[in-house]
Amino acid sequence: MNSEKSKSPLRDKSYAFAIKIVKLSQGLVSERKEFVLSKQVLRSGTAVGALILESEFAASKADFVNKLTVSLKEANETEYWLMLLHDTGYLSIQDFSSLQPECKELIAMLVASIKTSKK
Numbered sequence: 001m002n003s004e005k006s007k008s009p010l011r012d013k014s015y016a017f018a019i020k021i022v023k024l025s026q027g028l029v030s031e032r033k034e035f036v037l038s039k040q041v042l043r044s045g046t047a048v049g050a051l052i053l054e055s056e057f058a059a060s061k062a063d064f065v066n067k068l069t070v071s072l073k074e075a076n077e078t079e080y081w082l083m084l085l086h087d088t089g090y091l092s093i094q095d096f097s098s099l100q101p102e103c104k105e106l107i108a109m110l111v112a113s114i115k116t117s118k119k
Helices: 008-033 037-055 060-087 094-119
Strands: none
Touching: 008 037, 008 060, 008 094, 037 060, 037 094, 060 094
């Protein structure tokens, strides 16, 4: 995003996570010559933040909750791809140990936001 800190920790964390996912995908393609799983994790990992940003311009409360719910699904899918990449030897334990907790944190933040919004 820009150098100025936004007022949304969820937006900031999802954007920083997306940057790491892009770099991961680039490394998988250039260094490991892995082209299929890298596209999957790239798609889902960057969709999390895109949907969060979309939710800020939702047409209604229901639309807002829907966008966050889809973002949550993408975060869960990203966690799956990270586990698969790790368990198949494409992702080092160091990278997995860095990315997986961040993904879980985004999931927890999204769950909390959705619950709060439904009240």
